[in-house]
Amino acid sequence: MTDRTAPAATPLLPAIAARWSPRAFRDAPVPETTLARVLEAGRWAASCYNEQPWAFIVADRHRHPDAFARIFALLSENNRKWAGAAPVLMVACARTRFAGNGNPNIHAWFDLGQATSAMAIEAAGLGLQMHQMAGIDRARAKQDLGVPEEVDVAVAIALGQPGDPASLPEALAAREVAPRQRKPQSDWVFTGRWGA
């Protein structure tokens, strides 16, 4: 398989360099203990006031095929071209109000992102990968998955071991092996004030 390790400008923690977003997945279940470990990494993320406003609706294709199909049906047409091969699909949600006083929590999505990122890095350290997807019908997800009014559906996530790019439609297979690219730090790291 192609090496997808980030061609980073400095050395990185190995799991950070190893994380990427595959579209091809091996047809190998994620053991329950491994899934629990990935989610535990999210549990220990930082959050505003330690509110932990994230929630994940998880569906294992082998253990809960109906729940998996329910999430799969919410994905955009493009994401449905590949995500059905993943052994696990999740829907990541953010509680938009503080539990204590009901005030809006404008950091809820930020905190959900931190939990998701920690999970993605933990997964990469274990030889798994996560692929986040904005391409999900968020309104229908709320309805079909019984998500409460004050909770936002943010993204869907595919989780599993990366697979053979040849299993993908041609255009997607090419993207699977294309060089990984990032903006240089000089584009977004400023000293003291914006743009400097």
Ligand SMILES: Cc1cc2nc3c(=O)[nH]c(=O)nc-3n(C[C@H](O)[C@H](O)[C@H](O)COP(=O)(O)O)c2cc1C
């Ligand atoms: C919030 C978010 C939404 C994304 N939505 C999609 C999506 O709907 N479909 C898709 O194929 N990839 C999606 N991606 C994956 C990105 O395209 C990918 O992370 C980016 O190209 C960088 O590649 P890497 O994760 O392999 O480093 C999404 C990623 C994030 C973080």
